Amino acid sequence: MTSRFDQPIDREGSGALKFDGRAQTFGTTEVTPMWVADMDFAVPEAVSQALQARVAHPVFGYALAPESLYQALMDWLHTQHDWHVPREWIVLTPGVVPSLNLVVAALTQPGDGVIVQPPVYFPFFSAATGQQRRLLENPLRLVNDATGQPQYQMDMDHLTVCAQQARLLLLCSPHNPVGRVWQTAELEALLGIAEAHDLIILSDEIHADLVYPDAPPHQPLSRLSAQGVADSELASSHRIITAVSPSKTFNIPGLGLSALIVPNAQHRQAIQRHLTTLGVSVTNPLNMAAFEAAYRGGHAWQRALLDYLQDTRDAAIAYIQSELPSIKAVAPQATYLLWLDCRALQLDDDALKHFFIQEAQLGLSPGAMFGHGGEGFMRMNIATPKANVMAALAQLKTALSRKDLA
Ligand SMILES: Cc1ncc(COP(=O)(O)O)c(C=O)c1O
Structure with a gap:
């Protein structure tokens, strides 16, 4: 067939x-x-129809994301990942790589330690080194799993050592290029280390909707970290920022629209400030149409x-x-x-x-x-x-x- x-x-x-x-x-x-x-x-089809409908409108002026676009993202995260994200946590960004750079710029200082877990998607390195942050490498380990198949794991002992000198961890979850879907126990260990060493984690979850049907489900780190914490406490203490995007899943990366989910209001303000300084238009008539249609009609x-x-x-x-x-x-x-x-x-x-x-x-x-x-x-x-x-x-x-x- x-x-x-x-x-x-x-x-x-x-x-x-x-x-x-x-x-x-x-x-x-x-x-x-x-x-x-x-x-x-x-x-x-839902995406191409939405794009065609928008192209049929003859004016392509400056854009403003409608509330329905935010709602489409919130609904998607809820139905796919059982993750309830309030509207005010969402910051639209012009792509996930720009988001990595933005978070490094907004929440760390030159000389601060930034942890990456190689082998990893190469812009993770430049997000740190390109902005004079100190790159700390916590290499993944390739081991054989219970069935004798090669599988990557995090080295938590070494991560603890790195965390003592770091401000930020760039996590790739699921991981590019090794294809791991990090599991609850691993992520909870990671959260424990972050808590103990006051580490911010940027969790790049761009591949979260590309988990194979026979694999264990993706766990949003931010959702895990919030379990059992009261909302008011969460707003100020939250140390997890998540990058999400429909671009990989629905094959629209050329249109360049993604989002950061930022529960901590201070982090959000710092990120917004940097975004404003750059003066980039994050949204445009076409990327908004595709983003919303993908999350709304792509299941x-x-x-x-x-x-x-x-x-x-x-x-x-x-x-x-x-x-x-x-x-x-x-x-x-x-x-x-x-x-x-x-x-x-x-x-x-x-x-x-x-x-x-x-x-x-x-x-x-x-x-x-x-x-x-x-x-x-x-x-x-x-x-x-x-x-x-x-x-x-x-x-x-x-x-x-x-x-x-x-
Ligand atoms: C982990 C990861 N983050 C980010 C990106 C690129 O994101 P964007 O095109 O939104 O900058 C990719 C693309 O391969 C990726 O694998």
Whole structure:
């Protein structure tokens, strides 16, 4: 049975970074692009209809987000994550990476310690180092789980040491690139450390709505931290800020609209002040239409997407296990990103990159970009028709056997 997600869409020449940026990124256009994290799928009907309706209106003046947009986000967080977010906690922002930078700027001082957990999405590093904050690395540990499968964990003992010198932790939950959905016990341990050392946590939850149906559910850190705390107490003591966005889930990252959920009024004012200083228009007529329509009308589409991605993930992992014994896939619980352990190939990072581009003709993200622990890994974006993923893996198999690396 074919799915709507099997439909190939020609993105070349549409101003798509993933396709039209290949020469610049890989030095050639002759690679299958499986790098930057967007999807080769059409957006939900509800989103395209809302955009078309807005385009049909002939005036594109300055924008003001309607209350219904905030309500759509609040309803989504409530139904999807059992998280009740009051309207006043929401600050609209022009993307999650800008949000990371904004929080660092607003709530820390030059020289303050900022913790990141590599391997992690690379803008986490620059959010700290680009603003003269002190980068503290708390590397994740790769261990085998109870079934013998590779799985990443946080190193809580080392995190405690880092926390003594830090003001802020940038958490990636679920985690890009390793695909972990952090569980309640881990998050509660994290909250305990934050409480003990007066640490603010920015929880980047952009991948929260991309958890596979067979994985444990995502737990919003902010919701966990508020359990059992009275509302009045919460407002002043809350140390968790959450970044959310419909952009990854509904394939609208090019439209650039996200939100920070900031329970602490002082934090909120500081963030707002910085946003105002920048003078950026966060909302525009098109990103508002897409944002609201996705959260309001995207439920069924999202479920179908996750079923499709899970089928692709399972087929890809089965193929890797049977046909590519020198590569190990870390099975993601969330995200459409497959984290491939290529260390057995014994190639250094330049040679590994060269092998994927020149020999396999595949444009993946080199693991080394994600910091310590990423060396020898490659990140493959599988949000494309399943046939493309399987064809890419077959290319990889041919290239490995040609090199006698299989
Ligand atoms: C963890 C994480 N945060 C943020 C982003 C990008 O967010 P935005 O496009 O809203 O800046 C990504 C994109 O891959 C991501 O993986």
